[in-house]
Amino acid sequence: MADNKLRNKQGLTEEEFLKNYDAGKYERPSVTVDMLIFTVTNEERKSYRKLPEKALKLLMIKRGDHPYIGQWALPGGFVNINESLEEAARRELKEETNIDNIYMEQLYTWGDVGRDPRTRVISTSYMSLVDSETLNIKANDDADDAKWFTVSCKLYQEQKTVTQGGYILQRLFELKLSNEEDNLSAIVKVVKTVENRITTVEREIVESHGIAFDHAKIIQYGIERLRNKIEYTDIAFNLMPELFTLTELQQVYEIILDTELLKANFRRKISGMVIETNEYTKDSGHRPSKLFRFNPNWQNLIEA
């Protein structure tokens, strides 16, 4: 901290300055955290001999009050004046999932003026990845209901326009959230502009059915980040149970990346991240497969 004896232009020491500091001079925005809590679950198996398919799930909360009453929003809430952003995020996470110790990462801070019709709200979004076996949902107080939705986010239109000094790349993503009861959807437009060496990316919600606030944008951004990071980090293992087969791991990569991967190549790529055990799956209706665990000593080359 600064030297206490220095005086400012008004002749005040730091101590005097801080005592007189009026924090109420400016009107302040509210600050919230929004949580993207992802997990991967096994769906019903189609035949007793087939493997169950996996699905990427996102936790949403039904709004019980205005605004967007009856629509679905990301879990989250206001940041208390005496807790850090991260503490607020962990608190929300605990309230929703009843789990303490899970992977969490700050994504982005959304600060547009009209985001929330109640008042000016700036929101920092966090992404959390949970293994579904460890999971146990607990409903929140100020919300009607918390439910898992199967998420998909597909690029369905891409348009590139070449300009004098660059180009405009416009992409439309269709975001779908569904479970037994509800089907939500949204279209998010992502526009990347390159003009005179300057790149800008803008996101806009074109339409939103049943998804509150600007949360469709936040979800699309989160899925994009998840897709990027799964390629060069080990975050996927946060979605896995303690022991898993390589096919299960591959399925998780496939639903997140929304592509099919070749088995042999996949296994080579992740070979350093896993440790073989001596256990095997049972009652599979076909050849049992070896179980693996995460290798915590895998060294990530790129990330900090």
Add this chain to the structure above:
Amino acid sequence: MADNKLRNKQGLTEEEFLKNYDAGKYERPSVTVDMLIFTVTNEERKSYRKLPEKALKLLMIKRGDHPYIGQWALPGGFVNINESLEEAARRELKEETNIDNIYMEQLYTWGDVGRDPRTRVISTSYMSLVDSETLNIKANDDADDAKWFTVSCKLYQEQKTVTQGGYILQRLFELKLSNEEDNLSAIVKVVKTVENRITTVEREIVESHGIAFDHAKIIQYGIERLRNKIEYTDIAFNLMPELFTLTELQQVYEIILDTELLKANFRRKISGMVIETNEYTKDSGHRPSKLFRFNPNWQNLIEA
């Protein structure tokens, strides 16, 4: 937006609800933006035949008031209630550099409770990259002085401790900011913990000489991001003038990454990102070199 006719538990429509909404219920933090404005400049050439060396520069502002009076802080300021985060960042950028249209990217939001001794402040940091030729510094109102500092951030200690379920990787970075008049420095500790498949990264300022608030941490984070992104995106070109030689471009990569690169390999790597012109450097004291410009149609494979 939600259906206006729906009524909440208190029997209010959305219109009625919003009219009665009391935004003042909770104490709110202040929200600021902090700008990391980087540029690359040519230093004095040592001999008339040698090429000038390049230096990575960061703009800092001398604090004219408490707290941290006399120390140096990142440019930035409070977010007004009627402007978006990004607008606030662009406004600060314009105030400091007098330039409108430059590269800017949101980095991270810092929300620890004790960050600012005046009051609770949550700050979103942005990184901007400017070509030094286009630059023209304009001093800020509430600051004594704005000055460019040569930045370096070196890893000088790395310690890995293996635990039962993972490891702890502790890294110490030495951050140095210097110009003709001032030498600032800080040591930032970055601890990566992997335990039971969960990865956590924490940053802590071990010591800070002349750098205000937690800004040493923010700078270290920004440089890390810059180093990562220069490897797989085209952001480096924001630091280049319209026309440049490949050696200049390589020098920019080298000072940011803090390593020497092999010329032939570097040229192969960036060949798709540049367009050859018919112009050459003059009066170089040796063989002139071809000038290139950025190729705006270079397709980035990874990023959105």
Add this chain to the structure above:
DNA sequence: CGAATAGTGTCTCTTAGACACTATTCC
């Protein structure tokens, strides 16, 4: 010519992608 920088060719090793093949279990 020599100092300094510009610019190119090529070898090696690693990795990503595609494909084909073998192995094992249960019914």
Add this chain to the structure above:
DNA sequence: GGAATAGTGTCTAAGAGACACTATTCG
């Protein structure tokens, strides 16, 4: 045997890294 999944070997093409070489300008 057949259905289903487990698991491996190998070819090819692209890329990263290291190194050596040639080219051009100015003084």
